[in-house]
Amino acid sequence: MTTSFGPPxxxxxxxxxxxxxxxxxxxxxxxxxxxxxxxxxxGILRLSGPxxxxxxxxxxxxxxxxxxxxxxxxxxxxFDGSPLDRVVVVYHPGPATSTGEELIExxxxxxxxxxxxxxxxxxxxxxxxxxxxxxTQRAFLNGRLDLSQAEAVCDLIRARTGRSHRAALEQxxxxxxREVRGLSSSLTDLLVRVEASLDHPEEDIPIxxxxxxxxxxxxxxxxxxxxxRTFKNGRLLAEGARVAIVGRPNAGKSSLxxxxxxxxxxxxxxxxxxxxxxxxxxxxxxxxxxVLIDTAGLTDHPADEAESLGLERTDxxxxxCDLALLVVDGSRPSGPEDEAxxxxxxxRLASLGRPALTVRNKADLPSAAETPEAPACDAxxxxxxxLGLRDLVARIGxxxxxxxxxxxxxxxxxxxxxxxxxxxxxxxxxxxRSVTERPGAWEELAASGLRAALRELGSITGEDAPASVLSxxxxxxxxxx
Amino acid sequence: MTTSFGPPxxxxxxxxxxxxxxxxxxxxxxxxxxxxxxxxxxGILRLSGPxxxxxxxxxxxxxxxxxxxxxxxxxxxxFDGSPLDRVVVVYHPGPATSTGEELIExxxxxxxxxxxxxxxxxxxxxxxxxxxxxxTQRAFLNGRLDLSQAEAVCDLIRARTGRSHRAALEQxxxxxxREVRGLSSSLTDLLVRVEASLDHPEEDIPIxxxxxxxxxxxxxxxxxxxxxRTFKNGRLLAEGARVAIVGRPNAGKSSLxxxxxxxxxxxxxxxxxxxxxxxxxxxxxxxxxxVLIDTAGLTDHPADEAESLGLERTDxxxxxCDLALLVVDGSRPSGPEDEAxxxxxxxRLASLGRPALTVRNKADLPSAAETPEAPACDAxxxxxxxLGLRDLVARIGxxxxxxxxxxxxxxxxxxxxxxxxxxxxxxxxxxxRSVTERPGAWEELAASGLRAALRELGSITGEDAPASVLSxxxxxxxxxx
Numbered sequence: 001m002t003t004s005f006g007p008p009x010x011x012x013x014x015x016x017x018x019x020x021x022x023x024x025x026x027x028x029x030x031x032x033x034x035x036x037x038x039x040x041x042x043g044i045l046r047l048s049g050p051x052x053x054x055x056x057x058x059x060x061x062x063x064x065x066x067x068x069x070x071x072x073x074x075x076x077x078x079f080d081g082s083p084l085d086r087v088v089v090v091y092h093p094g095p096a097t098s099t100g101e102e103l104i105e106x107x108x109x110x111x112x113x114x115x116x117x118x119x120x121x122x123x124x125x126x127x128x129x130x131x132x133x134x135x136t137q138r139a140f141l142n143g144r145l146d147l148s149q150a151e152a153v154c155d156l157i158r159a160r161t162g163r164s165h166r167a168a169l170e171q172x173x174x175x176x177x178r179e180v181r182g183l184s185s186s187l188t189d190l191l192v193r194v195e196a197s198l199d200h201p202e203e204d205i206p207i208x209x210x211x212x213x214x215x216x217x218x219x220x221x222x223x224x225x226x227x228x229r230t231f232k233n234g235r236l237l238a239e240g241a242r243v244a245i246v247g248r249p250n251a252g253k254s255s256l257x258x259x260x261x262x263x264x265x266x267x268x269x270x271x272x273x274x275x276x277x278x279x280x281x282x283x284x285x286x287x288x289x290x291v292l293i294d295t296a297g298l299t300d301h302p303a304d305e306a307e308s309l310g311l312e313r314t315d316x317x318x319x320x321c322d323l324a325l326l327v328v329d330g331s332r333p334s335g336p337e338d339e340a341x342x343x344x345x346x347x348r349l350a351s352l353g354r355p356a357l358t359v360r361n362k363a364d365l366p367s368a369a370e371t372p373e374a375p376a377c378d379a380x381x382x383x384x385x386x387l388g389l390r391d392l393v394a395r396i397g398x399x400x401x402x403x404x405x406x407x408x409x410x411x412x413x414x415x416x417x418x419x420x421x422x423x424x425x426x427x428x429x430x431x432x433r434s435v436t437e438r439p440g441a442w443e444e445l446a447a448s449g450l451r452a453a454l455r456e457l458g459s460i461t462g463e464d465a466p467a468s469v470l471s472x473x474x475x476x477x478x479x480x481x
Numbered sequence: 482m483t484t485s486f487g488p489p490x491x492x493x494x495x496x497x498x499x500x501x502x503x504x505x506x507x508x509x510x511x512x513x514x515x516x517x518x519x520x521x522x523x524g525i526l527r528l529s530g531p532x533x534x535x536x537x538x539x540x541x542x543x544x545x546x547x548x549x550x551x552x553x554x555x556x557x558x559x560f561d562g563s564p565l566d567r568v569v570v571v572y573h574p575g576p577a578t579s580t581g582e583e584l585i586e587x588x589x590x591x592x593x594x595x596x597x598x599x600x601x602x603x604x605x606x607x608x609x610x611x612x613x614x615x616x617t618q619r620a621f622l623n624g625r626l627d628l629s630q631a632e633a634v635c636d637l638i639r640a641r642t643g644r645s646h647r648a649a650l651e652q653x654x655x656x657x658x659r660e661v662r663g664l665s666s667s668l669t670d671l672l673v674r675v676e677a678s679l680d681h682p683e684e685d686i687p688i689x690x691x692x693x694x695x696x697x698x699x700x701x702x703x704x705x706x707x708x709x710r711t712f713k714n715g716r717l718l719a720e721g722a723r724v725a726i727v728g729r730p731n732a733g734k735s736s737l738x739x740x741x742x743x744x745x746x747x748x749x750x751x752x753x754x755x756x757x758x759x760x761x762x763x764x765x766x767x768x769x770x771x772v773l774i775d776t777a778g779l780t781d782h783p784a785d786e787a788e789s790l791g792l793e794r795t796d797x798x799x800x801x802c803d804l805a806l807l808v809v810d811g812s813r814p815s816g817p818e819d820e821a822x823x824x825x826x827x828x829r830l831a832s833l834g835r836p837a838l839t840v841r842n843k844a845d846l847p848s849a850a851e852t853p854e855a856p857a858c859d860a861x862x863x864x865x866x867x868l869g870l871r872d873l874v875a876r877i878g879x880x881x882x883x884x885x886x887x888x889x890x891x892x893x894x895x896x897x898x899x900x901x902x903x904x905x906x907x908x909x910x911x912x913x914r915s916v917t918e919r920p921g922a923w924e925e926l927a928a929s930g931l932r933a934a935l936r937e938l939g940s941i942t943g944e945d946a947p948a949s950v951l952s953x954x955x956x957x958x959x960x961x962x
Binding site for chain 2: 039073161
């Protein structure tokens with residue numbers, strides 16, 4: 001396996017991304033703290049640019065041997081002439097680094113104060129504070145990564161389930177790029193032949209028959225749409241889903257939430273340190289990064305203002321969710337009030353167009369006789385024993401649009417890529433129409449459509465991407481990446 | 482300068498700490514995420530122990546050359562047989578590392594998911610999850626750091642002003658250890674001579690005259706107390722101070738708070754990502770790590786429940802503060818109500834035993850005539866222009882017990898060390914009393930007092946420290962340190 005994904009220093013670039021000329025030689029040297037903020041054992045300051053080593057040598061007291069390539073050296077870092085910390089420095093000479101430039105990585109104690117002063121020392125020594133995503137942007141500008149790979153860096157860092165992680169890693173490895181370049185290559189091949197027909201109308205036998213051209217355009221369009229279709233899954237993996245848990249008081253909503261969290265906790269922990277509402281819990285639902293939303297118990301006659309507010313909040317949660325789990329207590333005969341409450345919720349969800357699963361909880365207890373009026377149950381679980389939980393999770397995925405089997409190939413996870421693919425398909429459709437509608441003089445229009453389709457594909461990997469697109473993309477990144 | 486402070490891999494140990502025998506050879510291999518939690522560009526997993534390299538080689542796909550000492554190698558990390566990330570690995574062979582053992586540092590993308598799986602891969606490959614502070618504890622057990630140096634690692638990471646940082650760094654460099662060992666050495670010298678007198682009572686001329694012994698005991702006690710006295714400052718630098726800002730509505734309390742924050746913001750930023758109350762702001766007051774507490778305006782007749790609650794909260798802030806700044810508006814003639822409110826606050830602070838400074842704000846505006854009843858002002862400032870702020874900060878320090886000049890030497894910052902020094906001084910005083918009270922038979926008691934005093938000093942650097950003390954100390958640390 002040849003991969004190009006990867007942090008700090010990396011191997012030569014992924015195949016086929018050498019079109020963009022390196023511009024690193026003219027750029028300045030940037031510096032940023034690369035580890036998350038807060039207190040930890042260690043933290044990293046990173047420098048990239050033509051004078052990274054020179055800048056670092058101004059505030060690092062490296063001994064006689066100096067910094068030699070890829071060697072970890074222990075030395076003292078100074079701030080304003082006073083000792084600041086003892087650090088480990090590694091010097092990665094350019095251009096075979098992740099940014100395509102000279103790179104210096106300094107590992108210090110993980111205190112915001114020390115890292116802040118280390119950064120200040122770097123700035124005082126001639127570096128400039130890096131903008132968000134600027135290290136990755138340089139990797140792109142220097143041809144180390146194409147644009148879709150650069151975008152995947154951000155997704156990789158944010159991924160919190162195994163499947164999201166795999167989709168981002170595949171894109172960073174160049175999976176999407178290879179697919180897109182394969183499409184571009186077939187369409188370019190067709191465009192060359194169509195243009196040759198235009199340039200040599202004197203030939204008796206046309207270089208491309210309209211029937212063949214139409215066939216190739218349709219085949220291309222179909223491949224583009226197949227790729228675009230993976231976005232249904234990809235968006236779910238990249239953006240996650242909101243799952244509301246609703247039901248009558250004591251139906252076991254919170255215990256179901258905890259059971260779902262607990263089932264997955266052994267596999268993946270939610271990113272610690274992220275702020276979250278007390279009622280919302282990030283959770284890995286069969287690889288889908290989900291947020292479970294616990295809601296107040298549904299009552300018919302709110303006793304006080306607090307209960308009314310709780311019901312309002314539940315309704316807002318329903319409006320904002322992608323799926324709701326309606327929990328009913330299967331161990332207790334349901335009364336008319338329970339059934340009315342359930343029906344109201346299901347009607348509300350139907351009117352909002354949200355899918356719902358009715359879950360009979362407490363399935364480890366003897367089940368109560370069901371009345372004909374009670375809503376049919378989609379799943380029976382026991383939050384206490386874990387019974388039925390895996391089946392429930394397996395049923396949630398498809399309702400959210402998930403089809404895990406499709407992830408074997410490349411998955412489109414970015415709205416920007418999806419839009420470009422749809423635009424590409426629509427250009428190809430227009431080119432096809434010009435063939436059927438003007439069979440005598442189709443070449444000019446088809447060539448123009450093919451060029452437009454290729455531009456759309458090129459925008460995914462970043463060929464000739466305008467500066468405004470680039471800055472919008474890299475602004476999503478954190479500083480230091 | 483020879484320093485022993487420092488993270489990851491370090492130079493040979495600081496002088497004189499080789500008393501503790503290395504135990505690393507028998508220990509297992511530990512692993513932990515060493516960078517703060519959250520999302521960042523990079524994160525580090527650290528392994529320490531006799532089989533660190535072997536464990537790492539089980540989940541890292543290092544190519545042909547393998548891991549060679551201190552060389553940064555780019556390779557793929559796997560989790561459960563699937564690619565996880567491309568990482569940079571550095572192998573530091575033992576025992577010349579910060580833990581005194583074989584050390585592996587793996588830099589990956591800074592995502593909690595990736596680092597969590599990297600840790601899981603290390604655990605599945607034979608490592609054990611490190612306890613809080615266990616890396617530093619190993620540095621101590623392997624004689625790379627003495628106990629006071631190990632404790633300074635924690636302080637260094639938490640320090641948020643230049644002076645706190647310097648005090649922690651000095652201690653990590655072994656400043657306190659050298660001072661304590663100097664004291665131990667003089668007292669041991671005296672003890673040897675006293676014991677010789679006991680063993681050879683037949684000598685005509687005593688080896689130590691009681692007068693000389695008394696003199697040496699007193700000199701030792703005085704040095705110990707001088708060192709202990711630096712704790713007044715040291716505690717302030719390690720623990721910080723709470724400064725409440727109180728005054729009438731519109732006196733300019735919030736603008737003074739912002740001005741004090743702004744003055745220092747260019748020099749030091751508060752650690753981002755730390756939770757704090759909206760009304761409390763960490764601030765660097767002339768090197769003292771302070772927390773400024775903004776309070777509600779003082780009114781005589783609270784208009785509603787909210788105002789009453791605000792006043793109650795202000796009173797709680799006064800109870801919990803180390804110093805209060807009473808802000809008055811100098812541009813407006815003060816009425817009898819203003820003066821009464823000021824007097825009430827100053828009386829309340831006096832009854833709580835809290836120092837206070839009365840600050841006349843808005844000194845950039847023409848000042849109103851002062852009435853004889855108005856409280857005298859200690860400082861005049863303009864929060865708007867910055868006038869007088871530096872003088873105000875200079876006056877705050879001494880009221881908090883700060884004497885910056887004293888920090889040139891060693892500063893005791895730990896309550897544990899301070900208590901040991903006081904206990905040592907008291908043993909020396911008791912030994913001295915035995916000389917004056919029993920001039921004929923003082924040697925036995927003095928020797929016993931000297932041994933007790935030496936034990937107290939030894940507890941600072943960790944000689945024969947009991948396991949319970951060690952675990953209490955290292956439990957304060959974060960995991961990964």
